[in-house]
Amino acid sequence: MKLEHKDLLGLEYLSKSEIELILRTAKPFKEIFTRTVKKVPTLRGKTVVLLFYEPSTRTRTSFELAAKRLSADTVNIAVSSSAVVKGESLIDTAKTVEAMKADFIVIRHNMSGAAHIIANTVSSSIVNAGDGMHEHPTQGLLDMFTIMEKKGKIKGLNIAIIGDIMHSRVARSNIWGLNKLGANVFVVGPSTLIPKEIKKMDVEVHHNITEIVHKMDVINILRIQKERLEQNLFPTLEEYSEVFGINSQKLKKAKDDILILHPGPMNRGIEISSEVADSKNSAITEQVTNGIAVRMAVLYLLAGDTGGKSEIINP
Ligand code: CP
Numbered sequence: 001m002k003l004e005h006k007d008l009l010g011l012e013y014l015s016k017s018e019i020e021l022i023l024r025t026a027k028p029f030k031e032i033f034t035r036t037v038k039k040v041p042t043l044r045g046k047t048v049v050l051l052f053y054e055p056s057t058r059t060r061t062s063f064e065l066a067a068k069r070l071s072a073d074t075v076n077i078a079v080s081s082s083a084v085v086k087g088e089s090l091i092d093t094a095k096t097v098e099a100m101k102a103d104f105i106v107i108r109h110n111m112s113g114a115a116h117i118i119a120n121t122v123s124s125s126i127v128n129a130g131d132g133m134h135e136h137p138t139q140g141l142l143d144m145f146t147i148m149e150k151k152g153k154i155k156g157l158n159i160a161i162i163g164d165i166m167h168s169r170v171a172r173s174n175i176w177g178l179n180k181l182g183a184n185v186f187v188v189g190p191s192t193l194i195p196k197e198i199k200k201m202d203v204e205v206h207h208n209i210t211e212i213v214h215k216m217d218v219i220n221i222l223r224i225q226k227e228r229l230e231q232n233l234f235p236t237l238e239e240y241s242e243v244f245g246i247n248s249q250k251l252k253k254a255k256d257d258i259l260i261l262h263p264g265p266m267n268r269g270i271e272i273s274s275e276v277a278d279s280k281n282s283a284i285t286e287q288v289t290n291g292i293a294v295r296m297a298v299l300y301l302l303a304g305d306t307g308g309k310s311e312i313i314n315p
Contacts, residue, residue: 002304007119007126010135011176019177022297023145029300030293032069042300043070049102050076051093052129053084053109058264058288059129059138063106066295075102094118104299107131112169125302133167138298139263140173142291144181146283147218149290150259155182158215160206162188163222163244163271166195166233170263171222175201186212189244192233209244214253220261221246221272237270247273259283 048067067074104125112132119126130136165171165187178185185203234240260282268274
């Protein structure tokens, strides 16, 4: 089993069957987590370099754990104490890492397209861990894995993505992936945070969650990205929270089994109340666990010839 791609740059570039292959492959990897020894030899001898130009807790840690659980060697490049601060370009840094024979470079960068640029420059497999406002493919995949696990399907579900759609790479990866798997995707937020072009991505646009919440099977609540809000796109955080923040009151008419997702990190009390974040409907912590399984599946499938499926499950 393998993906017929050198890199994972975005869900826009994967077919429905490739996404399904990743989600299927992640399942046996998740079972490994229940073992005393959470490790298989699948990627022994491979090297995974983590190159993060932006902060991360979940993505960086779970890629590192995913690689380690597959027995790969991992190296973290702390960009703030690397030659990047001396002015080394992204391409030169990537070529330097390639010269050290990295099999994978997992990159997060604040520039949309950064992963594409180095994918076209180096022979290592590039995995996009979030590029600017473009895509965060493994977040989209882990969200879909969690929905499959909880709902048993994606096709035909009504799924709302709520909040700052404009700045959100998570929203774009979710929209590409969910549409390919047959969900009905709704985006909800203030008009200043929903780009007009989003309609071309085959989504329904709404500005009031209470009008549609009764129909939703899943709501995926996005973080307000204070670091990317260069203009005053809404009056105050309190006002945003009042109108778009998800709390029990706004979920009054929701289905009993509505699934609540959030990619993290959460701004509790702004886009999501603690009551909702910690409710029985929330799968936010499970999303984090599932992120490791999905990232193991991605590394495994990109690596290709690793000896067949039996190596996934036999230590
Ligand atoms: N969801 C997500 O990307 O979280 P981190 O920024 O902590 O990696």
